[in-house]
Amino acid sequence: MHDGRKPELALDEPWRNPQATPYISIRNVTKRFGDFVAVNDVSLNVYRQELFCLLGGSGCGKSTLLRMLAGFEEPSSGQIFIDGQDMAGIPPYSRPVNMMFQSYALFPHMSVQDNVAFGLKQDRTPLKEIRERVAAMLDLVKLSPFAKRKPHQLSGGQRQRVALARSLVKEPKLLLLDEPLGALDRKLRESTQFELMNLQDKLGVTFIVVTHDQEEAMTLASRIGVMNQGHIVQVGTPSEIYEFPVNRFVADFIGTVNMFAGRIVDEDSNYVRIAAEADGCTFFIDHGVSASPNAQLWVALRPEKINIGREAPADTRENCVQGVIDGIAYMGDVSVFNVKLASGRMVKVTRPNLIRREEDTLTWDDEVWLHWHPASGVVLTS
Numbered sequence: 001m002h003d004g005r006k007p008e009l010a011l012d013e014p015w016r017n018p019q020a021t022p023y024i025s026i027r028n029v030t031k032r033f034g035d036f037v038a039v040n041d042v043s044l045n046v047y048r049q050e051l052f053c054l055l056g057g058s059g060c061g062k063s064t065l066l067r068m069l070a071g072f073e074e075p076s077s078g079q080i081f082i083d084g085q086d087m088a089g090i091p092p093y094s095r096p097v098n099m100m101f102q103s104y105a106l107f108p109h110m111s112v113q114d115n116v117a118f119g120l121k122q123d124r125t126p127l128k129e130i131r132e133r134v135a136a137m138l139d140l141v142k143l144s145p146f147a148k149r150k151p152h153q154l155s156g157g158q159r160q161r162v163a164l165a166r167s168l169v170k171e172p173k174l175l176l177l178d179e180p181l182g183a184l185d186r187k188l189r190e191s192t193q194f195e196l197m198n199l200q201d202k203l204g205v206t207f208i209v210v211t212h213d214q215e216e217a218m219t220l221a222s223r224i225g226v227m228n229q230g231h232i233v234q235v236g237t238p239s240e241i242y243e244f245p246v247n248r249f250v251a252d253f254i255g256t257v258n259m260f261a262g263r264i265v266d267e268d269s270n271y272v273r274i275a276a277e278a279d280g281c282t283f284f285i286d287h288g289v290s291a292s293p294n295a296q297l298w299v300a301l302r303p304e305k306i307n308i309g310r311e312a313p314a315d316t317r318e319n320c321v322q323g324v325i326d327g328i329a330y331m332g333d334v335s336v337f338n339v340k341l342a343s344g345r346m347v348k349v350t351r352p353n354l355i356r357r358e359e360d361t362l363t364w365d366d367e368v369w370l371h372w373h374p375a376s377g378v379v380l381t382s
Contacts, residue, residue: 014047023048029078038064040230051207053217056227062210070099098172104163106151113147137169157188177209247382251300260299281321286374298380303350305376313371320371
């Protein structure tokens, strides 16, 4: 997995510069609905021209946080600043913000161009300017040939682009998108993700996207904020979130992971050995760990980082385990193996299908060895 951003954008990372001024600053924001705490003491900085994703499951607080940025909800406590201005008491229509809803909320009786022009007409923008801006925006989202059509005459992907054009034509400094691609089928969603990234790159607008789809967040985002039970538990680039999760929740939520429980049996400043006794294997990790000797630890091991084969590795003392193939799923680009260990636990392994025919094809009930590099496992203390 990768973050999908252009190389030159990857080098421009203002969040690593302590002198950089955030465009959005959320400071200790809490939102209560009666006794229920939807957002719990959240602090977050988002920088100009970022495409930032709030990622989490249903009820984690991500949409509530988005609605507070838009002005549809007021924080119970804390402050929200946009471009240095405190948003307390400022209504949605006075904020430099536009919001695109999951339902798209298009007017069914209006044509595409009238839907896009609606906000400009409400603002009493001169008609000549409306025509020019609408035409330019429809051209940008590749909908000029459909300008006279009604929403019911469009595909789901086209309606999504109309909603996006209507949100962007008013030239907001910040665009908030709530599950923007949720109504699209998988193939269309994947192609639209790249269209959305290219559009954001061209316009230079700051995007904050709410999604429950971790693949979507990994593709779109410059950075991701993973939310759970009203908290932001980790903020980082897609590769940081995937390769260096801070706890078991993040490791399990992002992608697929095998989690081994164990304890330290040998350590140094440059390495640590963790015995996962229940599963009959020892992990050698090629860096030190900050943990007390008897502490319960977990090693997170991604399926694609495990080698699988019938032959035993040269050293079977650590970073390997034996098992039996209990299930195989052929996914085209990869094959997924479920390997049952002697302990009874199942380990998931993925292997890329690099050629169309393999002479040494692994199959059900084969006894296999699993082994991995010392840098592959991530040690987690919570």
